[in-house]
Amino acid sequence: MRSMIAGSALAATLLASSTAFAQQEGKDGVVREINRGIYMKSGIGATPYFQQNSAGGSLLSPVMTVDLSVGNDIVDKERLSMAVEAQLSQQLHDGPKEDVVGLEAPLVQGDVHVFAITATYEVSTYLTRRFGVGVRGGGGVSIIPLLMKDPYYSDQIVAQWGGARAAAHEGIQPTIRGGATIEYYTKLSHFSVGADIDALVVLGSLGFGISPTGYLKYTF
Numbered sequence: 001m002r003s004m005i006a007g008s009a010l011a012a013t014l015l016a017s018s019t020a021f022a023q024q025e026g027k028d029g030v031v032r033e034i035n036r037g038i039y040m041k042s043g044i045g046a047t048p049y050f051q052q053n054s055a056g057g058s059l060l061s062p063v064m065t066v067d068l069s070v071g072n073d074i075v076d077k078e079r080l081s082m083a084v085e086a087q088l089s090q091q092l093h094d095g096p097k098e099d100v101v102g103l104e105a106p107l108v109q110g111d112v113h114v115f116a117i118t119a120t121y122e123v124s125t126y127l128t129r130r131f132g133v134g135v136r137g138g139g140g141v142s143i144i145p146l147l148m149k150d151p152y153y154s155d156q157i158v159a160q161w162g163g164a165r166a167a168a169h170e171g172i173q174p175t176i177r178g179g180a181t182i183e184y185y186t187k188l189s190h191f192s193v194g195a196d197i198d199a200l201v202v203l204g205s206l207g208f209g210i211s212p213t214g215y216l217k218y219t220f
Contacts, residue, residue, distance in 0.1 A: 034130060034185040034192075035219040036073040036081060043067045043196065045213030047091045047114075049206045060093040060112055065211060071122075073219075081132070083122045087140075090115055091211075107158050108166040109147055114206070116142040118177050130185040137178030142202050144168040168205035176201040183217070192217045 046062040071085030091114035117140045124134025146153055146169050158165055183194035193216055200209045 043213035
């Protein structure tokens, strides 16, 4: 009886060990501590633009940027990865105060929402097994809609101040983005954290800006 119990315990131990190993073993037979592949990530930060109006004040004051991204690691090696990513972001800004609005300034509305849809290509190298740094670049489009009715904007804002309609509110704006990224793969399976530090150029309207965001990422 004792030998049967001992044998059962040994079999259960071996089975648990083999199951644990199988959970860690990748499709290529290599045991991995981190996951790469299709992922989603959510980031938060702020996006200051450096364009000024004719009175010398900032055209926009950053409040908050939030984004949601989906991507895929198309190259997965021990010290190198490459990924493609699509991103939807929303930026919130305050427009200039009345005392810094110049007569020739582009007249943006008081609260400015920037919606950007972009795609990037990323190349990262891993300084340690869990920590990587990389560069990324790409582009897309931005939309800065009027939050008021257009006749009111034209008659009460532009006409009253004697300035020009802001190009930012005139349809789709081509956008270029690129910068650096860092990532740390946590010991919580499938989760990693990091930061993207991108330069943004919204052509024809907002000009050059910097968009640092911290993110939480889940890899399936």
